[in-house]
Amino acid sequence: MEALRAHQFERLKTTIAHVLDRVPRYREKLTAAGVGLDDLTSLDDLVRFPFTTKDDLRACYPFGMFAAPMEDIVRLHVSSGTTGKPTVVGYTAGDIDRWADIMARSLQAVGVGPADLVHIAFGYGLFTGGLGWHYGVERLGATVIPASGGFTDRQVDLMRDFRPTVLLATPSYALVIADAFAARGFDPADCGLRTVICGAEPWSEGMRAEIEARFRVEAYDSYGLSEVIGPGVAQERAGDKGALTIFEDHFYPEVVDPETGAIMPEGEPGEAVFTSLTKEGFPVIRYRTRDLTRLLPPVDGPMRRIARVAGRSDDMLIIRGVNVFPSQIEAILTGEPRLAPCYLLEIRRRGRLDELTVKVETRTVEAAEANGGDIGRHAERLIKDHVGVGATVVVVPPGTIERSQGKARRVVDLRPAS
Numbered sequence: 001m002e003a004l005r006a007h008q009f010e011r012l013k014t015t016i017a018h019v020l021d022r023v024p025r026y027r028e029k030l031t032a033a034g035v036g037l038d039d040l041t042s043l044d045d046l047v048r049f050p051f052t053t054k055d056d057l058r059a060c061y062p063f064g065m066f067a068a069p070m071e072d073i074v075r076l077h078v079s080s081g082t083t084g085k086p087t088v089v090g091y092t093a094g095d096i097d098r099w100a101d102i103m104a105r106s107l108q109a110v111g112v113g114p115a116d117l118v119h120i121a122f123g124y125g126l127f128t129g130g131l132g133w134h135y136g137v138e139r140l141g142a143t144v145i146p147a148s149g150g151f152t153d154r155q156v157d158l159m160r161d162f163r164p165t166v167l168l169a170t171p172s173y174a175l176v177i178a179d180a181f182a183a184r185g186f187d188p189a190d191c192g193l194r195t196v197i198c199g200a201e202p203w204s205e206g207m208r209a210e211i212e213a214r215f216r217v218e219a220y221d222s223y224g225l226s227e228v229i230g231p232g233v234a235q236e237r238a239g240d241k242g243a244l245t246i247f248e249d250h251f252y253p254e255v256v257d258p259e260t261g262a263i264m265p266e267g268e269p270g271e272a273v274f275t276s277l278t279k280e281g282f283p284v285i286r287y288r289t290r291d292l293t294r295l296l297p298p299v300d301g302p303m304r305r306i307a308r309v310a311g312r313s314d315d316m317l318i319i320r321g322v323n324v325f326p327s328q329i330e331a332i333l334t335g336e337p338r339l340a341p342c343y344l345l346e347i348r349r350r351g352r353l354d355e356l357t358v359k360v361e362t363r364t365v366e367a368a369e370a371n372g373g374d375i376g377r378h379a380e381r382l383i384k385d386h387v388g389v390g391a392t393v394v395v396v397p398p399g400t401i402e403r404s405q406g407k408a409r410r411v412v413d414l415r416p417a418s
């Protein structure tokens with residue numbers, strides 16, 4: 001632990017010096033906050049430094065936050081948010097090299113090795129998921145099938161013919177693939193997979209249980225975001241499901257109160273904030289992720305962990321004054337065996353009142369026809385009791401709700417902007 005802290009401190013000083021030297025926005029912000037390199041005498045001093053937010057990145061769109069000259073940037077990725085301009089991130093050759101190491105380490109953490117055949121169904125392209133993992137698989141010396149997202153029937157053919165041992169996908173798309181097997185009369189559990197790694201969107205333990213049962217695999221969570229690097233910020237390890245080990249030698253974590261920015265004690269919920277420690281192209285200092293989690297102690301080795309990310313502070317819906325996270329509703333729906341984890345929350349305003357409609361699919365057409373109403377009323381009661389908000393649950397037959405090849409869309413908010 002001591003050695004890691006000393007290492008982090010050295011890397012932090014180098015990173016701060018680097019951004020002060022290269023990025024006018026950081027220079028201005030640090031000057032305005034009255035802090036400089038001399039104020040950094042230990043890791044604890046980091047709290048005195050200002051946060052970096054998506055607004056900073058937007059103001060410097062597209063390349064203004066890069067800390068390396070364009071001739072040293074070898075790759076761009078773009079993350080499209082829900083509003084405004086996308087975020088552009090840049091990597092030097094050294095960044096790509098370290099990222100590949102981190103991704104190889106993520107794969108090793110769940111027992112993947114050189115003999116494995118890894119089917120990547122994360123999208124390739126501007127999204128960091130596909131290429132980020134791709135380099136990691138190659139670095140590990142395993143075999144990569146760069147399937148990317150989409151063409152789901154072809155995914156099924158490839159998986160039946162090549163028999164990959166590992167699948168990487170968003171959790172919602174992993175289930176779309178399982179459904180595509182079933183639609184053609186095949187059992188996804190027969191395709192030889194051993195491990196599934198999912199990430200890029202929140203997913204409940206119910207969804208994990210479903211992925212594990214249908215493919216007959218162990219499924220692990222992986223967390224990351226483009227601004228910090230892409231995938232590879234934190235990874236669940238074999239034998240430690242429920243928390244993700246942060247690759248703390250590259251990313252220094254803090255959890256803060258989303259309202260006040262004050263540091264939360266270990267174990268208390270708040271917003272994850274990361275400072276990159278080794279990035280050259282696009283370093284970030286105290287980047288506000290908006291992702292809600294808790295900082296947890298290490299179990300094996302010096303690196304701390306985070307709890308699984310259940311949602312984002314900006315995903316939180318306020319419905320009739322009640323704070324509602326889509327993940328709370330998902331946990332209720334996945335607890336009902338006749339319902340599939342395919343759902344959509346629609347919020348409308350009628351008069352002055354918000355109305356929440358939860359559309360959810362049954363697993364079978366028969367279930368929807370036979371007693372869809374009963375299942376719906378039961379789910380409505382559970383939502384009222386556990387989430388505290390009235391909802392109308394509309395049970396629909398399998399295949400009704402639009403599928404995504406990447407991150408699933410779970411919420412349609414039709415209320416007028418206030």
Ligand code: DLL
Binds near residue numbers: 079200221223230
């Ligand atoms: O989603 C990077 C990634 C790719 C992670 C593949 C894991 C696997 P962005 O597109 O920039 O990057 O989206 C980042 O997605 O701030 C979270 O809100 C959400 N997110 C990512 N991983 C998880 C996860 C990639 N495991 C945003 N659980 C983040 C919950 C996640 N939310």
